[in-house]
Amino acid sequence: MSEKIPVTVLTGYLGAGKTTLLNRILTEPHGKKFAVIVNEFGEIGIDNDLVVGADEEVFEMNNGCICCTVRGDLIRIIEGLMKRKGKFDAIIVETTGLADPAPVAQTFFVDDDVSSKARLDAVVTVVDARWLKEQLHDAPEAKNQIAFADVIILNKTDLVTPEDLAEVERQVRGINAYATIHKTTKSAVPLDAVLGKNAFDLDRILDIAPEFLEDVHVHHDTNIKSIAINIPGDIDPDKFMPWISEFTQKEGPNILRCKGILSFKNEPKRFVFQGVHMILDGDLQREWKADEVRQSKMVFIGHRLDRAYIEKAVEACRA
Amino acid sequence: MNDASQSLTTRVESLKADAHVILAGFLNDEPLLALADGRIVLGSDTLTPHDENAILVAACDSTRLITGGDDGKVILLTGKDSIAEMGNEKGRWIDALALGPSQSVAWSTGKKVVARDGKGLTKEWTAPSTAQGLAFAPKGYRLGVAHYNGASFWFPNTEGKPEFREWKGSHLDITFSLDGRFVVTSMQENTLHGWRLADGKDMRMSGYPSKTRSLSWSHDGHWLATSGADAAVIWPFKDKDGPMGKAPRECGVRHAKVSSVAFHPRALVVAIGYEDGCILLCRLTDAAELLVRAAHKDDGKITSMAWDKTGARMIFGTENGSAGILTLP
Numbered sequence: 001m002s003e004k005i006p007v008t009v010l011t012g013y014l015g016a017g018k019t020t021l022l023n024r025i026l027t028e029p030h031g032k033k034f035a036v037i038v039n040e041f042g043e044i045g046i047d048n049d050l051v052v053g054a055d056e057e058v059f060e061m062n063n064g065c066i067c068c069t070v071r072g073d074l075i076r077i078i079e080g081l082m083k084r085k086g087k088f089d090a091i092i093v094e095t096t097g098l099a100d101p102a103p104v105a106q107t108f109f110v111d112d113d114v115s116s117k118a119r120l121d122a123v124v125t126v127v128d129a130r131w132l133k134e135q136l137h138d139a140p141e142a143k144n145q146i147a148f149a150d151v152i153i154l155n156k157t158d159l160v161t162p163e164d165l166a167e168v169e170r171q172v173r174g175i176n177a178y179a180t181i182h183k184t185t186k187s188a189v190p191l192d193a194v195l196g197k198n199a200f201d202l203d204r205i206l207d208i209a210p211e212f213l214e215d216v217h218v219h220h221d222t223n224i225k226s227i228a229i230n231i232p233g234d235i236d237p238d239k240f241m242p243w244i245s246e247f248t249q250k251e252g253p254n255i256l257r258c259k260g261i262l263s264f265k266n267e268p269k270r271f272v273f274q275g276v277h278m279i280l281d282g283d284l285q286r287e288w289k290a291d292e293v294r295q296s297k298m299v300f301i302g303h304r305l306d307r308a309y310i311e312k313a314v315e316a317c318r319a
Numbered sequence: 320m321n322d323a324s325q326s327l328t329t330r331v332e333s334l335k336a337d338a339h340v341i342l343a344g345f346l347n348d349e350p351l352l353a354l355a356d357g358r359i360v361l362g363s364d365t366l367t368p369h370d371e372n373a374i375l376v377a378a379c380d381s382t383r384l385i386t387g388g389d390d391g392k393v394i395l396l397t398g399k400d401s402i403a404e405m406g407n408e409k410g411r412w413i414d415a416l417a418l419g420p421s422q423s424v425a426w427s428t429g430k431k432v433v434a435r436d437g438k439g440l441t442k443e444w445t446a447p448s449t450a451q452g453l454a455f456a457p458k459g460y461r462l463g464v465a466h467y468n469g470a471s472f473w474f475p476n477t478e479g480k481p482e483f484r485e486w487k488g489s490h491l492d493i494t495f496s497l498d499g500r501f502v503v504t505s506m507q508e509n510t511l512h513g514w515r516l517a518d519g520k521d522m523r524m525s526g527y528p529s530k531t532r533s534l535s536w537s538h539d540g541h542w543l544a545t546s547g548a549d550a551a552v553i554w555p556f557k558d559k560d561g562p563m564g565k566a567p568r569e570c571g572v573r574h575a576k577v578s579s580v581a582f583h584p585r586a587l588v589v590a591i592g593y594e595d596g597c598i599l600l601c602r603l604t605d606a607a608e609l610l611v612r613a614a615h616k617d618d619g620k621i622t623s624m625a626w627d628k629t630g631a632r633m634i635f636g637t638e639n640g641s642a643g644i645l646t647l648p
Contacts (some may be wrong), residue, residue: 052389052412055429057449059467062488062508072449072467072507080375080389080412083339083355111507141567165507 005082005089008195009104009303011145013135014097015021021126021187021194022094027193035088037074040095050088053075054299056096059104061110067253067277068110069103075111081222082117090195091118098141101125101148102256114212119264124195125149125179126187130159130170136171146172147256147301148225149179151194152173158185177226178259178299224256227307231296234265234319243313244273244280252278260298263288273298321418324514326610327600333644336360340636341386344625346380347398350634352642353377353386361399368402373473378416381628385424394424405435410528417462425462425475427453434462434475437551443476447483452493452504465490465504470514472502476578483565486512492532501561505531511545511554515561522563525555527607537587542568542603544580544589549573551580551591551601571608578620584630592621596637611645 012018026034026048035050054073061068074093081091090296095104100247102125108120125145150174156166165183172181182189200252240262248255255277262271272284288294301308335388337619339355349362357369381383384396391408395414418424422437427450428630444464452465456472463472464481467489471533473481488508496502500602501522503580509530513522524545531547541557550569571577571591579592587603588612596618598611612635626633636642 055449057467060487061508062506070507075507076414076449076451077412080373083341083375085339085372154387227607248412 005091006087006196006295007078007093007118008121008197009101009123010092010126011099011101011104011123011148012096012097012130012153013053013128013142013145015066015131016097016098016126016177017153017187018094018126021124021153021155021189022092024193025191026094026299032090033088035091037077037091037093038097039094053079054093056099058100068106068279070107070110071103074104074107074113078118078205081200084118084303090121091296098139100144102142102144102276105257106279107150109145109279109290119194120258122150123148124151124153124194126153127168127172129154129156129165129183132168132171136216143175143198143224144256145241146175146179149176150170150197152176152181153187153189154196155187156185157183172208172254175224176301177225177228180228199303223303224301225305227300227305227310229296229298229300231255231314231318233294234293235296235317236313236319237262237264237267237271240314240317247310247313248278248280249303251302255300256257257302258298258300260296262296262298263294290310321398327361327609327645327647328610328612330648331612331645332635334360334636334644336636336643337640339638339640340622340642341374342377342379342384342625343623343634343636343642344384345381345627345632345634346379346384346396347382348627350632350644351379351634353379353384353385353632354640356390357633359384359386359396361396364399366396366399366402368392368396368404376416378418379625380418381417383422383424385416385418385426387416387426387595389413390425391428393424395424406433414499415450415453417453417471419460419462420458421460423455423460425453425455429462432462432464432473434460434473436460436475444473444475444481446471451489451491454493456495457499459495459600461494470502484513484514486521488512491530492523492534494534494536494543496543496556496561497536501556502542503534505534505545505547509547515560520563522561523554524567527552529576530611533577533592535582535589537582537589537603538584539587542582543569543589544591545610546577546580549576551577551589553589553603555597566608568603568607570603571599571644573597573599575614577620579624579635579648581624581633582628584626584628586630590624590626590633592624592634592635594620595640598619598624598635612643 057072059072259274269284272285342353342483352360359366369388372388374386377386391411393406408428415427425434428444432444448467450464454463457618469485471481484644490504492505509525509527527547531545533546535544550572553568575595578594581590596615599611618641624635633645
């Protein structure tokens, strides 16, 4: 079985600097060949051989799961691209400024043909430091895009004062506690900050600073929030798995993303999971290192999540 | 599973493809491969009407091959010296194609559906969402279009609005039964949906663990073989109610999913290609199996199979560029 092709999803509100970032990625000397899937095809020049225009057709899956949507056009395009192995090393999907990232992300979990050939490397969201406050106020899409991100490019930092920048960063952290933030002007960011992130390598959730989480808790300028849970020691999979499955089924529409690294009792390997709405995906990955503290950490990002309930429920899953 | 006495493996001659096989077939009795790297191999000739661009979709009957590429071109080939451009959707990918009666053809890109009759007259229709699959009805100039939340039936030569049959979900491939009484679509949700055209009655054909992307009618039109499960799932269409209330047959059960099916043109024998490169022949009457090709680890799935007109030879191709011809004893 050959390696799965990594896919980077580029989101960001209108005018935040997505296309600038995309062209930067494409023109840097990295020797990589990209297939680029763009919307608003032809509006701004994309400097690449393999550019495919997409229609952003969002389909509801008729499988009894109300929040399960996929991008039909993306399934078709990836299927087409995969017939030409060797023509490219990675795929970049640029979404429109108003797009909800959920259907894009879910496509990589729900469609077997796509998930057998391609893997979601990271969702990268470009944020306009100057206009974020207004956008958060006006557009739910802007919040969703931040909530979904693995990497956030806080762009146009030259257009705001240091105080305003700090405030914008707090707002971003308020929505998404675990994403890596890069502050930039003109989307200038090293390539390795956005590519090859391997979203499944969730080690950085283990590094979320507790003060951020406290900050999140008190900072209520948005109805989306992150809830991080840390349980030292082992968890009992026979308790945890039924709970998380039921929880995501019930609260799916409110959970934008969840991720975690778990230490299961008597299991030498780390169990890593991530999910989008009701869809969960997880498996055992590398072994715990000898010098690593065995603990379970997870993050839930969503609307109206009940921190007290989640904490209690996860606590009850201790081995 | 199969001992040597039940094997046809020595009767398979390898062909060189070296690229994802989009379609394997026979054109005027010559073996034909349409490849994702843009090449069309016909007998000993290699043709490149799409230049270096990819062929994404193709369809073939015994005298015509039609290919659609990521260059937006739709090419009709009836012989090595007979190549014609049917259409050119510049800057778009061709998503679906169909060959119809009286030399008609159809193709689609996004929501745009184009039908071209034998005289070269083209008509356009905009589907409500991307047209994912096209098929002509066996009689008359009528095109079935599979799309999101249903299928539409369009008479390109009439002004009227196409007839729409609704069924929630994303419909992918579409096929008419040989007598034109039924139409079946495959769906994103790992199921098939059917309509009896006379009264629009819905038929659900479910239970697949993956998507069905290959459908093949038996020569008598009584059976529809389908891919997507760990066996070829074969639905009965002989009676007036088609498969309604009936269980399908399962042929060639293995621990690998079926990726391609092709009924023999004269006998109730179905060729079954699997995701691991294995091919079996299975006789419907007694479920007897013959091994055509053992599983090949590096070949990927069987992507296309077709019999010649008399059913003496069968050609196949794989995802990773292997191909071959079986000649029956």
